[in-house]
Amino acid sequence: MDSSNPSVLTGMASSRTARVAVIGASGYGGLQTLRLLHGHHGLAVTYLGGERSAGQRWSSICPFLPLPDDPFVQTVDPERIADAADFAVLSLPNGLSSQLTPQLLQRGVRVVDLSADFRYRSLDRWSQVYVQEAQNLKRQDADLCRDAVYGLPEWHGPAIAGAALVAAPGCFPTASLLPLLPFLKQGLIETDGIIVDAKTGTSGGGRVPKQSMLLAEASEAIAPYGVVGHRHTSEIEQMAEEVAGHTVQLQFTPHLVPMVRGLLSTVYARLRDPGLTAEDCTTVLQAVYRHHPCIEVLPVGTYPATKWVRHTNKAMLSVQVDTRTGQLVLMSAIDNLVKGQAGQGVQCLNLMAGFDPETGLPLQAFYP
Amino acid sequence: MDSSNPSVLTGMASSRTARVAVIGASGYGGLQTLRLLHGHHGLAVTYLGGERSAGQRWSSICPFLPLPDDPFVQTVDPERIADAADFAVLSLPNGLSSQLTPQLLQRGVRVVDLSADFRYRSLDRWSQVYVQEAQNLKRQDADLCRDAVYGLPEWHGPAIAGAALVAAPGCFPTASLLPLLPFLKQGLIETDGIIVDAKTGTSGGGRVPKQSMLLAEASEAIAPYGVVGHRHTSEIEQMAEEVAGHTVQLQFTPHLVPMVRGLLSTVYARLRDPGLTAEDCTTVLQAVYRHHPCIEVLPVGTYPATKWVRHTNKAMLSVQVDTRTGQLVLMSAIDNLVKGQAGQGVQCLNLMAGFDPETGLPLQAFYP
Amino acid sequence: MDSSNPSVLTGMASSRTARVAVIGASGYGGLQTLRLLHGHHGLAVTYLGGERSAGQRWSSICPFLPLPDDPFVQTVDPERIADAADFAVLSLPNGLSSQLTPQLLQRGVRVVDLSADFRYRSLDRWSQVYVQEAQNLKRQDADLCRDAVYGLPEWHGPAIAGAALVAAPGCFPTASLLPLLPFLKQGLIETDGIIVDAKTGTSGGGRVPKQSMLLAEASEAIAPYGVVGHRHTSEIEQMAEEVAGHTVQLQFTPHLVPMVRGLLSTVYARLRDPGLTAEDCTTVLQAVYRHHPCIEVLPVGTYPATKWVRHTNKAMLSVQVDTRTGQLVLMSAIDNLVKGQAGQGVQCLNLMAGFDPETGLPLQAFYP
Amino acid sequence: MDSSNPSVLTGMASSRTARVAVIGASGYGGLQTLRLLHGHHGLAVTYLGGERSAGQRWSSICPFLPLPDDPFVQTVDPERIADAADFAVLSLPNGLSSQLTPQLLQRGVRVVDLSADFRYRSLDRWSQVYVQEAQNLKRQDADLCRDAVYGLPEWHGPAIAGAALVAAPGCFPTASLLPLLPFLKQGLIETDGIIVDAKTGTSGGGRVPKQSMLLAEASEAIAPYGVVGHRHTSEIEQMAEEVAGHTVQLQFTPHLVPMVRGLLSTVYARLRDPGLTAEDCTTVLQAVYRHHPCIEVLPVGTYPATKWVRHTNKAMLSVQVDTRTGQLVLMSAIDNLVKGQAGQGVQCLNLMAGFDPETGLPLQAFYP
Numbered sequence A, B, C, D: 001m002d003s004s005n006p007s008v009l010t011g012m013a014s015s016r017t018a019r020v021a022v023i024g025a026s027g028y029g030g031l032q033t034l035r036l037l038h039g040h041h042g043l044a045v046t047y048l049g050g051e052r053s054a055g056q057r058w059s060s061i062c063p064f065l066p067l068p069d070d071p072f073v074q075t076v077d078p079e080r081i082a083d084a085a086d087f088a089v090l091s092l093p094n095g096l097s098s099q100l101t102p103q104l105l106q107r108g109v110r111v112v113d114l115s116a117d118f119r120y121r122s123l124d125r126w127s128q129v130y131v132q133e134a135q136n137l138k139r140q141d142a143d144l145c146r147d148a149v150y151g152l153p154e155w156h157g158p159a160i161a162g163a164a165l166v167a168a169p170g171c172f173p174t175a176s177l178l179p180l181l182p183f184l185k186q187g188l189i190e191t192d193g194i195i196v197d198a199k200t201g202t203s204g205g206g207r208v209p210k211q212s213m214l215l216a217e218a219s220e221a222i223a224p225y226g227v228v229g230h231r232h233t234s235e236i237e238q239m240a241e242e243v244a245g246h247t248v249q250l251q252f253t254p255h256l257v258p259m260v261r262g263l264l265s266t267v268y269a270r271l272r273d274p275g276l277t278a279e280d281c282t283t284v285l286q287a288v289y290r291h292h293p294c295i296e297v298l299p300v301g302t303y304p305a306t307k308w309v310r311h312t313n314k315a316m317l318s319v320q321v322d323t324r325t326g327q328l329v330l331m332s333a334i335d336n337l338v339k340g341q342a343g344q345g346v347q348c349l350n351l352m353a354g355f356d357p358e359t360g361l362p363l364q365a366f367y368p
Helices: A028-037 A078-084 A096-106 A123-129 A131-137 A142-147 A153-161 A171-185 A231-244 A278-289 A338-353 B028-037 B078-084 B096-106 B123-129 B131-137 B142-147 B153-162 B171-185 B232-244 B278-289 B338-353 C028-037 C078-084 C096-106 C123-129 C131-137 C142-147 C153-162 C171-185 C231-244 C278-289 C338-352 D028-037 D078-084 D096-106 D123-129 D131-137 D142-147 D153-161 D171-185 D231-244 D278-289 D338-352
Strands: A018-023 A043-049 A087-090 A110-113 A165-167 A194-200 A250-256 A263-270 A295-297 A315-322 A327-334 B018-023 B043-049 B087-090 B110-113 B165-167 B194-200 B250-256 B263-270 B295-297 B315-322 B327-334 C018-023 C043-049 C087-090 C110-113 C165-167 C194-200 C250-256 C263-270 C295-297 C315-322 C327-334 D018-023 D043-049 D087-090 D110-113 D165-167 D194-200 D250-256 D263-270 D295-297 D315-322 D327-334
Touching: A018 A028, A018 A078, A018 A338, A028 A043, A028 A338, A043 A078, A043 A338, A078 A096, A087 A096, A087 A338, A096 A110, A096 A142, A110 A338, A123 A131, A123 A142, A123 A231, A153 A171, A153 A338, A171 A194, A171 A231, A171 A250, A171 A263, A171 A278, A171 A315, A171 A327, A171 A338, A194 B194, A194 B263, A231 A250, A250 B263, A250 B327, A263 B194, A263 B250, A278 A295, A278 A315, A327 A338, A327 B250, B018 B028, B018 B078, B018 B338, B028 B043, B028 B338, B043 B078, B043 B338, B078 B096, B087 B096, B087 B338, B096 B110, B096 B142, B110 B338, B123 B131, B123 B142, B123 B232, B153 B171, B153 B338, B171 B194, B171 B232, B171 B250, B171 B263, B171 B278, B171 B315, B171 B327, B171 B338, B232 B250, B278 B295, B278 B315, B327 B338, C018 C028, C018 C078, C028 C043, C028 C338, C043 C078, C043 C338, C078 C096, C087 C096, C087 C338, C096 C110, C096 C142, C110 C338, C123 C131, C123 C142, C123 C231, C153 C171, C153 C338, C171 C194, C171 C231, C171 C250, C171 C263, C171 C278, C171 C315, C171 C327, C171 C338, C194 D194, C194 D263, C231 C250, C250 D263, C250 D327, C263 D194, C263 D250, C278 C295, C278 C315, C327 C338, C327 D250, D018 D028, D018 D078, D028 D043, D028 D338, D043 D078, D043 D338, D078 D096, D087 D096, D087 D338, D096 D110, D096 D142, D110 D338, D123 D131, D123 D142, D123 D231, D153 D171, D153 D338, D171 D194, D171 D231, D171 D250, D171 D263, D171 D278, D171 D315, D171 D327, D171 D338, D231 D250, D278 D295, D278 D315, D327 D338
Parallel strands: A018 A043, A018 A087, A087 A110, A110 A165, A194 A250, A295 A315, B018 B043, B018 B087, B087 B110, B110 B165, B194 B250, B295 B315, C018 C043, C018 C087, C087 C110, C110 C165, C194 C250, C295 C315, D018 D043, D018 D087, D087 D110, D110 D165, D194 D250, D295 D315
Antiparallel strands: A194 A263, A263 A327, A315 A327, B194 B263, B263 B327, B315 B327, C194 C263, C263 C327, C315 C327, D194 D263, D263 D327, D315 D327
């Protein structure tokens, strides 16, 4: 239960408990990580780090999320992090993580990075996509990029378990890849002409105030953004190609939806075999995800609402087939801050620390 | 101005004013029509008809929309409608309109129907799509279906002006066809594999209470519905084929968005000529819609938010091209209750009554 | 953890587990109760009852809340409920509960009723307030009304623990009484002229569709309703008078807020001693609620947002004093469906079954 | 109609058209003023001034509000403003207006100021309430404060018509004073113990990004703020005292509501004569506001929703009386950015320029 083990956040972790540092604690990624680890029986937060909030009492920043003993937020000091923690979850702006990560790894701290810094196997590819960050940073950690594990637990579980550095996937890639990969792997769809039309709540824009994310601006509106060339396009393609075994080109369009949380990805692909039915395709997904408790494949004709997975680490998938047009329609709903970010990070942490991947993660939503 | 001519709703219409009956007054379609005609200098509402609300004072039903002299809602009596009005706007459930329309036409009342009853040129086609309604009704008005004009003013203006019966298009078809038709007409895109991913506010579900449209259910959620085979698919295809000159097959998926009004259609199609740029394609749209004040083509890189057209009769269109994939991405935002329903109905009425199509229609949104 | 004990919902309850019937399972009260009992280590749902949904698979009604073994909803049969359960939570429309409750009590089932039927110690009082229900029902269970315990655990804990029948308080009374009672008990405020200005999300209106609760109607609006004479006025006064020891008259005005969950009560009262400060009054609350984990008293100057308690069984209280006017301002935020309804019901169940009151109840919100 | 006179915004104002400068054009106050003046037949915007946005094309800042000829935003230069305009509407942060206003007045430009700088008759009072601004500015314009007219048109119409400088009231004072003043003027209520519990949408927080106004933070929540001592308390009291003829002390508590626009004020006061009914009190309001088209007094039992006045310059008032407690409950709904800000500014401009006060102002909402 939520309140059953308040001691795990106090730093008095038992011998069997892994110690976790959360860096970037007051942003949404950090907040979610803290909330999810609250009550986790095997992972204890032992270091709260943040730049802007260093030196402040936790309750003065986040009165809505009381932590035991109301700790102070500390500066981001690799030495002290290594003293206090076995693992670190980094929830920092793109670019900053690549500066801190090597220092932590050198000191034996295993890292789950929620940023995009280590999601590409090739540093060059990262530099092409994150142009501005690349110009400011002059990274020379191509080896780290190559060794980092892309943290999609349902596909890279064993590698994550043994990794020193895990790059948690982006929210859009998570939602889009989960339904798509089984079909790519089995060669059931054409690998060109794939359309990913995605919709996200505004918390994906982070906690730093931006005009476009004000309630007054974002409410009562839906709009596309980053049309053609959004950074997550290449991230989705990289993983899709790895699984498909050859080039995949897709069209990715995100939309901003007037809600706090939730991400829905609607994916369109052409079936190679026009005889496949929605039931067949649902079976494909069920077979792949049968033993993965964070994935739920819905029956044909039931379509997921993001509310059904809100505050959970679940992805709900559904398939439909249009026999008239030969199109496969995949639908995938996640909570962008949980399965799309911090929850997936904790899922990776669980694997790294030797727990079942879903340990301590909520899988059942409150409704409505 | 809104308040400048209160007399036009009182029934004391001047000789130059056309008289309009609004039937189905207390649903969203009727309400919007009344609101839009309020202050119109050339169209006066002279008959308020409704079944459920007949006999009631208007103010007791809709205290938020005061009408001059606070009229009673009347029963739907063709004879009395014909005495009172030159035109009728029908905002009735699918099927009911086909019962009333012939009686009005016989009495010389010209009709704008907001339902789907006369949107198909072929009664057979309608019966295939609206199966349940067809079973209940046994319609035998194939001739009316054939003669009715599909009320998309930017494409059928002259026909609408001369029509006795206009079928106002559905909200999704309106938003989807406006950006798509110019490319189909000029043969610039492939006519198969078109994807229409559409998003609508909940007012599209009407004013009759449904569980799924409760704020508690629909808020903080986005979800697909009617995946594969939604009725508007065939309506879009019919008009697309008429303009393209041959068969068009498209994939249409609507999504419910937690907002009251607004409809965004994101359309994906493959360009035939891979050399076309976003600027070229924007020019294509601008050339077609230059003299249509209800259509605004945005510059390349500016994407429409539904809020920008809320409460207006405008469609805002934007184009992007992915030269890497050869995909054309069309975006189109409307207010589903105005340009997507009642506003388009009034636009048709304007043409039928000899006014400029945009007469009396708001084209500038309030923001935020 | 949420997923740690899936067996408790399967009916295979262990010897130490109390068996619970949930009647009215598909409304919001029933849904919340099921969700809260999911994963409870000491209370197992062993009977799902409902009228409208009887005979249906649970997953066909609520695909978003998977239950182990996907049970059928059963009819409301007192005999079979008594066979299957030690406790029953009734989430039924006002009036219906008074018909079922005696039959359950006779069969030894202890009842937590979420309706208003047993909230008044006097049946006459109930009949005056719930006039319409009283006319339809001709209740003759004045003794049950007298013996039922008003289920506010922080004030009636021991009585609840021993009760056969507990009437869970209304959402507005819960939020309003929690901050008010300590001041009434200690005689610190005038007992006339108290103003309770309350604000609730729309889920308080229930799951049965109503026009006023449609997203299209309730969104982007705040409005008062039930001004003067709302039924919860008398419920608040009854409990206030019991604690104050004499007559209390207050003005209660609810408002509908465009959000799903959450209830904020802002209470105004005149201090008897003009020298009391906000710190003094905060101390008063802290002293009373120190050992009650479901109540959190915020420091002076921190005001509760309903989001801070969403999906939790917590009430967050805050006090401010205006030394210029002598007014005490009390603020109280709860989740109307949890601490304001089903969570409070489970809190009562916990006491009745011998557990700590907060057992299995979430006390930490997800934010944002 | 909205689109009927596009020339009035082009600067080619006719001889009978008054010329208006809008300063602070890209904030919400400026945006609303521009939108409201769009289509006004007697007031033409001839100068767009802004600090941050100076030098930019209007369409690059606000693509959603196209202006004729797409003007450049200009610097705030008193000389050039005076050349171009007869009137200026200032929508600037508190404090800045007091620097610009004297320079405009000296050059013969009549000013409507939307800030709080000139709302107090006494500069000392202002300095006590706006402490921080006062420290930074060292204002010495006590005479201007004394001569400025408080721009509540229904109460100060003739003074506004003749004024050189009008201070448009705050949003909360507008909503609260309109229902309260008639009862204070006629001595029908006690002047102590008045409670004003107010609720506002987030656009009241302005367009400059703040964390607390992000959709992710403000959505799905209601919370009080500024409890005891909010600046609008003294502004309401000043005007209340002027009308009552003696001291008025009231308790004002604002709440943030998850919606864009709308402000509801619920006001509680004790009736002096316990025999007055809700009908009597409604008659009191109707008598006062009979000839004021921007005020609508609702029948007893109909309570205003803010949505009913959204995007309009209307205030909807309703009264209820609790004969049991002797309390008067006043409810008042406005659009905080229109009647609560820019619309009231235009109403004042109308009077100053010799038009009817409601000229060009929308009075009928779109619903839903």
